[in-house]
Amino acid sequence: MTDQDRPQYQQLLARKVEVVNVGLEGFVKDLRDCGIDVVHVDWKPSAGGDPQMAALLAKLGV
Amino acid sequence: MKLIEDANQQALTRILEGEPRLIDIVPARELIPGLRERMILHAGPPISWDRMCGPMRGAVAGAIVFEGWAKDLPTATKLAANGEIEFHPNHHFGAVGPMTGMTTMSMPLFVVENARFSNRAYCAINEGLGKVMRFGGNDASVLKRLAWLRDVFGPTLGKAIRAAGGIDLKSIVARGLSMGDELHQRNLACSSVFLREIAPWMARTSTDNGVLAECLAFIGQNDQFFLNIAMAMGKAITDPANGIRGSTIVTTMCRNGTDFGIRVSGLGEQWFTAPVEMPEGLYFAGYSEKDANPDMGDSAIVETIGLGGFAMAAAPAVAGFVGAGAPSEAGNFTRSMGEITVAQNPEWTIAAMDFAGVPTGIDIRLVVDSGVVPVINTGIAHREPGIGQVGAGVVKAPLACFQQAIVAIAKDLGVS
Numbered sequence: 001m002t003d004q005d006r007p008q009y010q011q012l013l014a015r016k017v018e019v020v021n022v023g024l025e026g027f028v029k030d031l032r033d034c035g036i037d038v039v040h041v042d043w044k045p046s047a048g049g050d051p052q053m054a055a056l057l058a059k060l061g062v
Numbered sequence: 063m064k065l066i067e068d069a070n071q072q073a074l075t076r077i078l079e080g081e082p083r084l085i086d087i088v089p090a091r092e093l094i095p096g097l098r099e100r101m102i103l104h105a106g107p108p109i110s111w112d113r114m115c116g117p118m119r120g121a122v123a124g125a126i127v128f129e130g131w132a133k134d135l136p137t138a139t140k141l142a143a144n145g146e147i148e149f150h151p152n153h154h155f156g157a158v159g160p161m162t163g164m165t166t167m168s169m170p171l172f173v174v175e176n177a178r179f180s181n182r183a184y185c186a187i188n189e190g191l192g193k194v195m196r197f198g199g200n201d202a203s204v205l206k207r208l209a210w211l212r213d214v215f216g217p218t219l220g221k222a223i224r225a226a227g228g229i230d231l232k233s234i235v236a237r238g239l240s241m242g243d244e245l246h247q248r249n250l251a252c253s254s255v256f257l258r259e260i261a262p263w264m265a266r267t268s269t270d271n272g273v274l275a276e277c278l279a280f281i282g283q284n285d286q287f288f289l290n291i292a293m294a295m296g297k298a299i300t301d302p303a304n305g306i307r308g309s310t311i312v313t314t315m316c317r318n319g320t321d322f323g324i325r326v327s328g329l330g331e332q333w334f335t336a337p338v339e340m341p342e343g344l345y346f347a348g349y350s351e352k353d354a355n356p357d358m359g360d361s362a363i364v365e366t367i368g369l370g371g372f373a374m375a376a377a378p379a380v381a382g383f384v385g386a387g388a389p390s391e392a393g394n395f396t397r398s399m400g401e402i403t404v405a406q407n408p409e410w411t412i413a414a415m416d417f418a419g420v421p422t423g424i425d426i427r428l429v430v431d432s433g434v435v436p437v438i439n440t441g442i443a444h445r446e447p448g449i450g451q452v453g454a455g456v457v458k459a460p461l462a463c464f465q466q467a468i469v470a471i472a473k474d475l476g477v478s
Binding site: 044046047048053056057059060061062 | 063066067310427428430431432433465468469471472475477478
């Protein structure tokens with residue numbers, strides 16, 4: 001079986017893996033411990049995920 | 063929303079255009095109409111005696127004896143507990159005060175005038191270190207120093223300030239930021255620059271060399287002397303930005319040892335309060351967090367104008383002093399506060415950040431959206447009255463204050 005015959009996700013993992021981690025930072029260390037390059041994006045949902053507060057913020061132009 | 067963006071721009075412009083000058087020192091009763099016998103102004107949002115923390119009660123008792131409304135501390139405490147003393151926040155009277163923030167009728171106050179908007183703000187004179195009323199101290203040594211400030215130091219310095227035609231404050235702050243001050247837990251540079259400017263005028267106007275030497279030494283020995291001037295400056299700068307309908311910019315942050323309170327430009331005089339948090343920091347030898355009182359003081363007015371914790375990058379040494387990490391991490395605080403503010407102040411820059419201006423104009427929308435809350439550099443008081451400062455640290459403003467304000471402004475603008 002050639003690389004082109006494998007499912008796409010398998011092709012992804014057959015090459016050097018580089019990860020962008022969004023949100024919870026806890027995953028970063030585990031990946032780095034495996035020698036994987038990781039870029040962490042510090043992201044949280046608006047208003048900590050409080051839907052009512054997020055709706056108000058949207059109305060107030062955020 | 064255009065209404066909010068326009069209102070915020072107006073509030074920001076008013077903050078940035080302020081022209082604060084220290085113009086005098088005057089007894090509080092001559093400055094504040096309505097400040098009368100048996101009335102005490104305190105730090106933070108409104109609070110009654112039964113909810114006051116230990117240091118606040120200690121300072122209240124001391125202030126009552128200082129004004130001669132009771133002969134001793136036990137009698138003073140009884141007077142306050144019996145409801146015979148009227149309490150109001152400094153902020154309701156154009157004033158601010160550090161830590162317990164006691165202001166009573168005979169105390170001499172710095173007068174800062176914002177020439178751009180013709181408003182004035184007041185703050186008591188910094189008492190120095192050790193046992194002091196702002197940390198709840200109330201023994202004879204505390205009251206003796208307050209009497210000296212009232213009878214000797216205040217009149218002497220006031221005469222010099224008047225003779226100098228006032229002292230421009232923005233330029234002192236700009237120089238202080240470039241010399242390692244953040245204007246809350248480090249005021250060494252600004253205090254020194256102030257002393258350099260005022261000393262010749264004190265010499266010209268003093269008639270007693272002994273008094274002159276004593277007054278110069280008092281300023282020179284107190285690294286935090288300039289803090290109280292900076293606080294009156296902060297109040298003079300923010301007051302004109304209050305009351306702009308639709309503006310989500312914070313105009314007041316303060317705490318009374320029990321509650322943290324904020325006010326927002328578009329919501330005028332309304333307070334939004336939540337339980338104040340405990341500072342995280344370093345303690346003097348022999349003390350620990352077990353001894354600490356929750357945070358207090360009107361001094362967070364300096365963070366409200368982009369100084370203190372917001373300007374941490376200017377004062378890397380402070381990061382270590384307040385237990386906020388390595389000096390190399392100081393910039394992280396300033397960058398983080400940049401996420402919740404709408405602009406930088408081009409007149410107050412930080413060399414270590416390639417002369418970026420201090421983050422200015424806290425927007426409650428950005429705070430609630432990001433969950434990043436204002437950080438405040440602060441002194442830590444002992445929780446028992448009369449002991450004083452036991453450490454220094456950083457405290458976070460409670461998110462709940464900002465969430466309440468969001469609900470209120472949405473209602474006011476008819477979008478809730």
